[in-house]
Amino acid sequence: MTTQTTPQKPSGTPAAPATGLIGIPPHLARALATGGGLLTVLSTFLAWTWTTAFPGNLTVYGYPGGLQVLVLIGGALTTLLGLASYGVKGVRRLTPADADPAVRFAALGTFATTWYTVLALSYQLGGLVNLEPGGWIAAVTTLLTLLGALALPYRKPQPDPLDPDSTSWERVRHRLAHAGQSVKAAFAAPAPRPAPALPSYAEILIIVGIMALALTVFTYGIGTEYDELFVGFLITAGLGFAALHKAGLIAHASQITARHQNITICGAFVAAALFPFTQTDDQYATIGVYILIFATVALGLNIVVGLAGLLDLGYVAFLGVGAYAASLVSGSPSSPLDLHLPFWATVLVGAAASLVFGVLIGAPTLRLRGDYLAIVTLGFGEIFRITVNNLDGTSGPDVTNGSNGISSIPNLKIFGWDLGAEHTVAGFTIGRFANYFFLMLLITAVVVLVFRRSGDSRIGRAWVAIREDETAALAMGINGFRVKLIAFAVGASLAGLAGTVQAHVTYTVTPEQYLFAGTIPPNSAFLLAAVVLGGMGTIGGPLIGAALLFLIPNKLQFLGDYQLFAFGLALILLMRFRPEGLIPNRRRQLEFHEDADAPAVLGKTGA
Template structure:
């Protein structure tokens, strides 16, 4: 079937008219009853799904204005504007039609629609028709601009804090209907912005202002904890940071060194059990005066490194699937071992399947992490305290990752990952460097485990399995690295965030999380095999032809007039 193509301005105007209708519909009631989550019964007060639709419609209108602007006032090249408008209109149609369809489905038919829902449905269909009627994609002309330093720093701050606000809004969505609409709108918005060509110069700007970016990200992350009024989201955020810290450690083993480790969660368990045993818990075999946190942290890291060396020394001479099987066995051995150290099947150390409960909260320099603290009129609760501590842990792990990845050791790891035989032929001791990667990754996981023990207040063997219905586990950690992007810093953090949050928000997938997990991996392999935040090398490997075409096009555009490619 061939789509009907309209003149560019006609199709863009149709898409703009549809987006304007959708925008107006958010000021009208969508349904008559507050039974649908979000209370969409009030006029001139967008809420729930209406608010998400409103933002999507505004984005589509902005791209429509950019597309309809003449050459004299053009903000984006015509081809880029058309691509962005199409993606934005798809987002408007997706989140709007989902919202009105959900009303009809949950309340029992379209009779529950109010005028706003009808206007929204018609407007979204018009926007979709305009997007489909746009002429075939024009040339994706590269965009290149550079702003004054002060303007770029201000833009970095605005973008970082804006991203944090969007993230906070997504976490704060109370209902599955609203979260799914948010995911649809955010996904198509990202696609539209990518098609506009803006990510290129924005990425260059963040690279030039990397110190401002780091400071802004740190301030925004700290600000998230300070503005929370309860523990609901800070507890989720703290667990995400634990998961992200462990995923970053695994990224050294898998992403940089290319070693497939299927039992990595055991190192997290080693750190957690060491911290629990020296925490002063009455259920600990070594109950008594607790060690200071810095001592417990070092003990957890050291024991995790020893465990990594013990498992790595005899096994790292094997490669590929054989190494994966051995590490999988190590993960199961750890779980069985702590399960049997109950005083019956073995020595009395870990309380067996009962684990070590009632782990006391940390007290560092007189600051009790279990108590609420008040600062400048703000209340910092228990999970906010641990969240802020984990921010410091993440900053340390990122620092270590950066320093190691850019060093001679990091380059040796990359060489081993690409071709171990060739690396050894060039004089790299593959065994020694792989053992070093294993030990460093284990140390970072042990560090995260020492904090996790105090966050959860209980450690049990069942928390550290290869595969379970909830993270952290080895399969989800590996998926976070692959999903986010191997060999990068932000990739595992993004992957860990998605794998932790999505099952939490999709309540109807409570008993089908593994199905959702498998479907996500299949889609990633098909649509973005390099990961959500790929390294430059991965992007070149998977999109070599596309990048070569874009560079050739850019080179032709730079040639003097009258010169043909």
């Protein structure tokens, strides 16, 4: 007698059939997403309102303006990714990883920007009655596009085995966790295939295109003329970047730039040098030079935090030491020292002063670890601010003029070139802040060179060893105290180098500029956030993180009391969905994504 047994499902059985979040057939969902993206593009050529009271002039037929341009870009990206999901020849190259997750993010970004515009129109103009047919068409088509994108198939994860003896509360938690995995998988993309090696000239052209795109995006973002346009820019840029990441284009671009790292760095500096020539006045060049100062200091902090793993909460004090040292020898009438040193000597004084303070503070404190070291550095930052505030001739000797600071700092002159005067170069008028922008760009290049050379050196490998496991590094013969002191001194001197330029850019140096936290950077909290959010241990991470953290608070001032709330919420979301940073170091990326396959060769520390 033969006993029939029910075949058991083998452990290696593939996941359940692909389904979407919405019960629409995949072929219909793909057509809805692609066609909706195309209709969204067409809707931007129609008038969305009848009055020019809303900024951007959305009343013109046949010519998109203001927020319509962002919707046009989002709709075009959704259409291209939708065609790639069909496997259209040529367009399929846009999605080396997977098209469906990319379509979801592109559709979500277009929907969010469109509906934000429609709601802002209705709120400012007094109701939906102020919408023209173009606005209604855009709202409906983006909604249908999003529904189609959400209905695209995804791989449903297999549930974890549930313990039959578990309690009811554990079963509820299990179901909630599995539901979260399902939603997360809907927006997930498989790992992209390795980028095929192209001819060198083709890859260099791709790098040039990447730099041109980055310059265009940065120039557009920094030059937004009104608040609504900047909010729409953040939505489109953020979700558009996520769509390109899910498509695998970001990973392929990273592989190409890694093969030509020197060309990429040189191209980035050339693109940055072109920025002042895109401006007609100093309005946005002013923000540009402050971003470079902030970014340079953040890159110096990245040596201390990103490479050596030392949590420094008072790093902005080294920026202040360099700024005060430079202002005292700058020839300012409010300086008690009757000195007016040339530029090169001022730079050396500022960097040397910060270096000395870094050694003096680090020598007695770097034997501490973790939270204890963070508390000590935080105390140093506050001691510096209080000390320069008290050196006013009343509470102490008259050195820094107390809370009034050192004012009327003269402009720098380099080889007879007055950075405070306008100059005409090739028909372009270069103003004061543009001159300082080029100077800070040169200093940033020096800091990048120091970071790369030190990160790839023997001392850089010792920093990484201390960061990963100090006990193991000490057991292998590394002098932990000496290595950490070098990191502290190098980081402090780089901050002082940037501080010398900051003193001359702002004309005045006061204690209130060097707080631990505040609404406007640079301060210690924003500097640390720039390093962590940008990507610890990398070159591009702190530069991009500093640019975002300086630009966003300046543009969100219209929120008033809710500015820090919105900013903090954005940081929480970024840390939740990309904890390794915008440009992660590969080692840290593997730490946060343990289920990811390890690359064959880890990138360099300073990549």
